[in-house]
Every structure is written in structure tokens, then in C-alpha cells.
Amino acid sequence: MTTDNLTYEELSSIYRTELRSNPLSTVRPDLYRSMAVLLYSLKRECIMLAKDPDSPFFEEALEKKTKAEVMVKSITAIRTQKVFLRALRSAEGFDAKLDSMTDEEIKFFHESQSSVRKQLSITYDYQMEDYSGGCAGDDPVCNSEGGCMLIRILEDLPSADSFGIDCPLMREDIVTLPSDLARSLISDGKALEIVPGSRSQS
Incomplete structure (x- = not known):
């Protein structure tokens, strides 16, 4: 399992890849945990710099945190949609590969697959x-x-x-x-x- 902390630059790269890639891209296994850690560190930095709200460093940190939050939400939404579409096709009888999914996404895949099958059988x-x-x-x-x-x-x-x-x-x-x-x-x-x-x- 990857132990290095996710950087803002790496988050930006993942975001761009997910936007332009139709298939589910391969990411670090601890993607969601590492994104949470990154957001936490950016928030702490903003809190520390807020002691001098007029500082350009505070404004820069605040903008960076805001952009990171947007990217995290977008990455999560895009990947969730891709995983669900795989679950839908799998429920219809097509093969679906799980090798590019994180543990959280695999769990969501199986839950969605089960729900879709129930819906299709109504x-x-x-x-x-x-x-x-x-x-x-x-x-x-x-x-x-x-x-x-x-x-x-x-x-x-x-x-x-x-x-x-x-x-x-x-x-x-x-x-x-x-x-x-x-x-x-x-x-x-x-x-x-x-x-x-x-x-x-x-």
C-alpha cells in the first residue's frame, strides 16, 4: 500500500486524468484516505495562516484549499459514476473488471450491482x-x-x-x-x- 502523502500536484494530475479519460483510471489504492489527509493538511495550514488574514500567503493557501475541495468532489463523483456504469453493465450480463478500483469502489460496485439486479427483476x-x-x-x-x-x-x-x-x-x-x-x-x-x-x- 502507498504510504507517501498525496500532494496537491498529484491531486491535480488525477483530476485532469479523470476528466479526459472514459475508462476508470488506475489510482493509488488509498486514494480516498489520501485525499482526506491532503484536505485536512490544507485546512490546518489555512487555520495557522489565518492569524494574519491580510497575508498573501493566507489568500494563496485559502485558494489552494478551495480548489482542492472542488477537485476531490469531482474526482469522487466521476469515479463513482464510472463504477456504477460498470455495475450496471455487469448486472446486464457483461463482464466487468475490478482491477482499477479501490477497496471502497469495489464495495460500491457490488452493492450497486445487487441493487441494479433487483431493479431489473421487478x-x-x-x-x-x-x-x-x-x-x-x-x-x-x-x-x-x-x-x-x-x-x-x-x-x-x-x-x-x-x-x-x-x-x-x-x-x-x-x-x-x-x-x-x-x-x-x-x-x-x-x-x-x-x-x-x-x-x-x-
């Missing part, structure tokens, strides 16, 4: 007989020995007759189909299985 808790689309929801085949699968359609299928489906399926549709038909779509790269409540591999 609709699936309702009885499918309430579905008015007339496509696969009330299919008695789903109650047969083969069972059924919940899938997300990855591309528009205006004509799905070849898969034994008598109505069009559109990209991002969430449908329940007999397992054999669902697996056929998945094997052709036209659908992705959704398993509510399961843990994706990171």
Missing part, C-alpha cells in the same frame, strides 16, 4: 398472464417439461417465424420463450439470457 416478478403482447408470455409450452427462459433480444427480428415465434421481436425486448427456442436465438447471437438474482462473473 417486472419479472409479475405474472406473465398479465402480458398483453400475445407473444410467448402465455405460451403453454413454457409450462411443459422443457421449461422456459428469460432473454433479452439483441437485434430486431421483424420475422421470427423460423424460430417458431408468430410475432416480431425488437432489439432490447425482454421476453420469456420456451427453452429450446431461447437457446436457438442465443446460439445465433440474437439474444442474451437473463438470470435475475444470479452473480455475473467479473
Whole structure:
């Protein structure tokens, strides 16, 4: 673990990197603790220099502390958003790498992933007989020995007759189909299985 104190210049560098980088950048493992230590030291410096409020050193220290506070808030917000987006994609079934996250961010990732999965499964808790689309929801085949699968359609299928489906399926549709038909779509790269409540591999 990094033991050197975070400097104002290093904080500025991290801030610039996070602003211009779409992926989550690699940072020191103790990022959040070190940012807290830096802010504390800058505040103490301001308190000491406040004995002479007219001093240019006090004004400089106060401005530095204010800028540091803004950068810390921005870094935290930007990285939190990036981590949440990874958790969202992971909950949808995509792979997510955790190697560039701090311990605090990994904890937030897993908490967000769990919350997103619960949110995504809300609709699936309702009885499918309430579905008015007339496509696969009330299919008695789903109650047969083969069972059924919940899938997300990855591309528009205006004509799905070849898969034994008598109505069009559109990209991002969430449908329940007999397992054999669902697996056929998945094997052709036209659908992705959704398993509510399961843990994706990171």
C-alpha cells in the first residue's frame, strides 16, 4: 500500500486524468484516505495562516484549499459514476473488471450491482398472464417439461417465424420463450439470457 502523502500536484494530475479519460483510471489504492489527509493538511495550514488574514500567503493557501475541495468532489463523483456504469453493465450480463478500483469502489460496485439486479427483476416478478403482447408470455409450452427462459433480444427480428415465434421481436425486448427456442436465438447471437438474482462473473 502507498504510504507517501498525496500532494496537491498529484491531486491535480488525477483530476485532469479523470476528466479526459472514459475508462476508470488506475489510482493509488488509498486514494480516498489520501485525499482526506491532503484536505485536512490544507485546512490546518489555512487555520495557522489565518492569524494574519491580510497575508498573501493566507489568500494563496485559502485558494489552494478551495480548489482542492472542488477537485476531490469531482474526482469522487466521476469515479463513482464510472463504477456504477460498470455495475450496471455487469448486472446486464457483461463482464466487468475490478482491477482499477479501490477497496471502497469495489464495495460500491457490488452493492450497486445487487441493487441494479433487483431493479431489473421487478417486472419479472409479475405474472406473465398479465402480458398483453400475445407473444410467448402465455405460451403453454413454457409450462411443459422443457421449461422456459428469460432473454433479452439483441437485434430486431421483424420475422421470427423460423424460430417458431408468430410475432416480431425488437432489439432490447425482454421476453420469456420456451427453452429450446431461447437457446436457438442465443446460439445465433440474437439474444442474451437473463438470470435475475444470479452473480455475473467479473
